Amino acid sequence: MGFSLLEVIIVIAIVSLLVSGLTALVIYSFRYNAVIWEQLKTQNEGRQALQKVVDIVRRAESSNIGSFALESASSTTLVLYANVDGDAYRERVRFYLAGTDFKMGVIKPSGTPLAYEGEETEKILASDVVNLTKDEPVFLYYDEDYTGSEGALIEPIEAANVRSVRLHLELEKDPTETPVPLQVETLVQVRNLKQT
Secondary structure (H helix, E strand, O other), X not given: OOOOHHHHHHHHHHHHHHHHHHHXXXXXXXXXXXXXXXXXHHHHHHHHHHHHHHHHHHOOOOOOOOOOOEEEEOOOEEEEEEXXXXXXXXXXXXXXXXXXXXXXXXXOOEOOOOEOOOOOEEEEEEOOEOOOOOOOOOXXXXXXXXOOOOOOOOOXXXXXHOOEEEEEEEEOOOOOOOOOOEEEEEEEEOHHHXXX
């Protein structure tokens, strides 16, 4: 009892189809797994950036030279004064979007009399931020009358009117791989500017 050449060829063809299908499935699952891990990494980075901004904005207060707690506010940049390193001085902190990097710059006051003229130390808080390409603001600002339904302040923003800050980041590592950008958002009140 033997096999004919035709039967052997058919068996080889069927096995080849099964192996190639299984190989394609394994390759697809590895690619999909990599995309999922990238999205989780991006999500974690976004959450950490939000937490850093919230912690510092809540602590904003007048500078060591008497400047108002918030120096300037725009859709892509927020500059304020807060003690970020636990010493006796309040640093000038700038949160801003540079290309696709969301950064924090810090200047320590120095000199006699004190001034905020030293070199800014920069740190990237989040990468792959696509707000600019999506035409979405990074920051929105609200005054003391904000209860949740009012619109944001319109640019140019008078920093003295700001009481709450909304940070919105759209993160996307690879637009060809991820279905939609990951969005992280928070609303924070500047505690030292609350009206009683």
